[in-house]
Amino acid sequence: MAAVPGHVTTPGRMGGPGQLVAPTFKTERLSVVYLTEQGPLRAVRGVSLSVAAGETMGVVGESGSGKTTLALGAIGYLPANGRVESGTSRLAGVDLAGRPRRELRHVWGSKVGLVSQNPQAALNPTLTIGRQMDEMGRRHLSLGRRAAREASLAMLERVAMPDPQAVASRYPHQLSGGMLQRCALAMALLTHPAVLILDEPTTGLDVTSQATILDLLDDLKAQFHTAILYITHNLGVVARVCDRIAVMYAGEISEEATAPDLFAQPLHPYTANLLRCVPRLGGQGTQERLATIPGSLPQMGDLPSGCVFAPRCPLAVEDCRAARPPLVEANAGRKTACLRWQILRSEEGRQTALQLDLRAAAPLTLSAVPRAPAGPPRVRDGSSSPPGTLVAMPQDLLTVEDAAKECPGPRPRSTVKAVDGTTLSVGAQQTFGLVGESGSGKTTLARIVAGLTRPTRGHVHLEGTPLGPSVSGRDPSVLRRLQMVFQSPETSLNPRQTAGQAVMRPLVLLAGLERREAGQRARELLEAVRLPASYFDRYPGELSGGEKQRVAIARAFAAGPDLVICDEPVSSLDVSVQGALMNLIGDLQDGAGTSYLFISHDLAAVQHLSHFIGVMYLGALMEMGDAARVLASPYHPYTEALLSAVPVPDPTSRDHRMRLRGSPPSSAETPSGCRFHPRCPRFQGDLCRDQAPPWRLSDGGVIARDAATPATADAAAAAAEHAICCHIPLHDLAALQEAGRR
Amino acid sequence: MKGKVEADHGRLVSPRRAAVYWRRLRLQPVALAGTFIFFLFLVIALLGPLIAPYDYAAQDATQRLQSPSLGHWMGTDNFGRDVFSRVLVGARDVFYLGGIGTLLAAVVGTSLGLLAGYVGRLWDEAIMRVLDVLLAFPALLLAMVLLATAGPSDLNLILVIAVLYIPMFARIARSMVLDLRTREFIEAARLRGEKRSYILFREMLPNALPPLLVEASIRFAYSIFLVASLGFLGLGVPPPNPDWGRQVNEARTFFDAAPWMLLFPAAAISLLVIGTSLMADGLRHVFGPPVARGSR
């Protein structure tokens, strides 16, 4: 018996996206309701959607748009408090709505493949990957033990697993996120499902892993003739993988179109604005304001009676508020739920729909905030030249010299070099952007600067004054000058303290204000981060993610710091909110003259805010310099790979694809020679494997990476402009990259 | 899975916390009943001697072993004392001993747990090992040994209850600290240079309160039972105070002639223990997940 069921070839395969093919998966006026403490919550209302075999349908929306609920509701896979209120959903001719869970379970097993954002949670941690896949094959395909294993291995092979045998015998925790997601894909495809639901499958991954998964999806789409429902918030990703796209807003579809149409000419104000919000690499120059959508998602319990977007829509008229606009056919193959979509067809019309006021709303003044007293006179001990390679400028606000952090590794007596000798400096009123993927050590470096992690080696100076290795040893006057904004809005505020209390505390403690005065200043600060005064008494549970992050920013700025460390402050927020926060962060710098150490995995975000950029890989800087020069050729090969991995929100873009070999490394074993060599697309053989590459400076100079001698002043100046740590000389790199682009 | 989908809703209006708690409690009739029973007994404990129809200690040789009647709702005992009055007044000691004991255990245990969790290392080891030893003994046995050594008195009873329950509170507080200490708001506090005591009692403790309150109500239920058991064994409140446990013990000899002597105090014990447990169980749901709602 054939181990793997052969391809199912359906007629109409050549039908192309959404044309004349009976849809495999179809929902009609589907409504899903959650029964919550606050009463019933209609998370999805009357959504009709269809996906044909071989077609990839993208469902994009911000958090709260109901996109996941739509997908799960359509297959009846809802949490206990959710149910399909009305509407139908059919999968391969089978009606799913209203079926008991017991029957559905069989349908899920054999006809639905589901890959969720977190493969860790979807896989059983106590069974090997192989066992779990075999189980699927035996239960849903009625295969024997042998045949099941063969099918599993064949499928792992098809998702481009390098060594299927080895992977099959591993447990989930032994694999990296990207690998796990591939296993989850293999498992979902094992039964040759009629529909494959991908719910943010790459959201938890680094860009380079995401890029390989998306490449893989391209291949699989051609091989398997399934209908794919791709749910994501990332417009770049949908542009990259989807044939058709439905944009969801507040539980309804606002627009549906083919991918090229949608990006070329959105016919709904929400889409038009959303597209504007995405920070684009290279496009706009650095330091420009980002577009945002004012207002926030309507609350599900209290929806506007007419168009759900009306409160935020610049085109809204009386009619919009009267009745809910239906999803109408605009052109062939595209639908919009906007009454005034015609306006958007012309360029001028589109401009009126883009309400985005790109100027600062009002100049931000933080005069109310007491500034820290001028620092102590800058002392520079002439003999202590940095042992690192690049020069820490004494006139800079913050200097980090040869910082390193080793932690005990997974195996006994092994060490992990989270940060491995990094030197950098941040000038006054400047932003230093630190980019890197997970495991690059960027967060550890930030924590060393903050004093939350004690370095094994190296020093941190603030205006030439050495800082203690741990916060507990630092003087209050120093603490006041150095604050931090954390990544997760969920945990960065104490759930039992109001926004006002959170902002007042540093004012009382560090700025030494009286309570009453502190209260007054706290109100001013909340206003400065553009929160209404009424938020003073709100608890974090009553704020949205973006609002919480604003409070956290106000708290960091309360005592008038000189340097604020921002550790991925916008990463967990929606694009439309991200822009507003990044604008705020920029405005605060202009108003208060603060410096930032801005850490992110998002190159576009870093580009927008930074004057200088450092690219980190496995605990060390690979490239650094002026923001514009780092993001222009010549790049370090790693920077180049990072840039080419970012999906561009433009389906027509022919990205030149440069992918990294192998899987993301662990810092447990730092590779010899150039630490990037096992994955480097421009690997130069033994030289790279055996010798640490030098820093190559923009003026053509070269500094050995571990040189103990201080660099000359000229070299220092050149290094401050642009430096790349690679064996390939800069002009050769530039030539290679030029050739690659053609 | 559930959390994920709920997170997809975006922001829900969340009214004031107290209102939320009340609404959640109202949705649980059983817990509501338990809470009612608890507060009923609390009122009785506070007002006991005032609302009791007779003096709990007044003996009346003419009224011995009367069965329940309009005059004596729960009958009388072998000395002619009114059982109803004795049950009412007995509640006071239960709340007094169990309540103060539990409270003491909560304060000391929580402090130890916070300290052990936050300071860590040697302190953690030392504190938790000592508490583990305490936990290793069966509670009643330990209480009997301690009381037999120290002699039964109100103060000793309270101390014994406290010693027995300190480990439970310490464990909960400690695990809360371990969970909270890596949260970013704690790191923000450290970056401000907050003192350790501020971080422990002002930043962490409020977040640890809900599980501690649940634990306190569970422990209180247990302590009622413990006080009654000790009273039954003759190690409880010294006479003449009416003690439910001792009443049950004394009633055993007269069970055939006067079952009400035993039934009513026993019922009071059971009712209060069950009511308090139901309340504790309800509180667990009322407070929901220990820290912020909406955090994963």
Ligand code: SF4
């Ligand atoms: S229907 Fe009206 S309010 Fe809604 S998106 Fe269109 S123009 Fe705006």
Ligand code: SF4
């Ligand atoms: S030194 Fe070699 S391996 Fe390292 S980045 Fe340059 S080319 Fe690649």
